[in-house]
Amino acid sequence: MSKQPKTLKKEDGEKTRKLIMETARALFMEYGYRAVSTRKIAQVCKITQPALYHHFSNKQAIYLEMLRVDLEQMKLSLSSIINNKKDLQECLQHIIYYLLKTYPYNLNQLFHDIKHEIADENQKVLRQWWEEACLAPISALLQTASEEGSVHVPANTSVKQYAYLLMSLVSQSEMEKLGSEAEVKEKAQFLSEFIMFGISTTFRDKKKA
Known part of the structure; x- marks a missing residue:
């Protein structure tokens, strides 16, 4: 039983990471790299900036x-x-x-x-x-x-x-x-x-x- 929450947390983390990349791709292609901030990516993903930085250190890493x-x-x-x-x-x-x-x-x-x-x-x-x-x-x-x-x-x-x-x-x-x-x-x-x-x-x- 103790392992189940960890498994779910890992799966959720992978989904969030994938969501960040898919969202960033769409924004980069529509507005260009410079015009897109990590704040904007987080907003569209409906997550906080700290949550985004948990997966990626900065915009270039994404x-x-x-x-x-x-x-x-x-x-x-x-x-x-x-x-x-x-x-x-x-x-x-x-x-x-x-x-x-x-x-x-x-x-x-x-x-x-x-x-x-x-x-x-x-x-x-x-x-x-x-x-x-x-x-x-x-x-x-x-x-x-x-x-x-x-x-x-x-x-x-x-x-x-x-x-x-x-x-x-x-x-x-x-x-x-x-x-x-x-x-x-x-x-x-x-x-x-x-x-x-x-x-x-x-x-x-x-x-x-």
């Missing part, structure tokens, strides 16, 4: 842990998609669909906040997490496809540039606030075709359809 958790999940999900899809276009389409459905960030806002608001040593950590979670698996996929002849990557262009392009397109699409499942699937198909075949082929095929 931001770092929020991104660490999100990027770790992204890394696992993208690896799973890549390992289970043999066709390149299908794989790209599923990657983009996943990102459109689950990726909560506007890249312009995210990178601006990291550059101007986050301590230099933490910026390096975040860049490493970002590389490992997103750019590395997509770049590796495109590199393999290039070596197999599935796609052509110009000699003066790196596959990493295409990975950045993909993420930028996904970020811009996120701002469109795609509503229905059909819209998300159509956008994922269009962007996968654009990445693979380029603007001329993509639009030519659209006109034929």
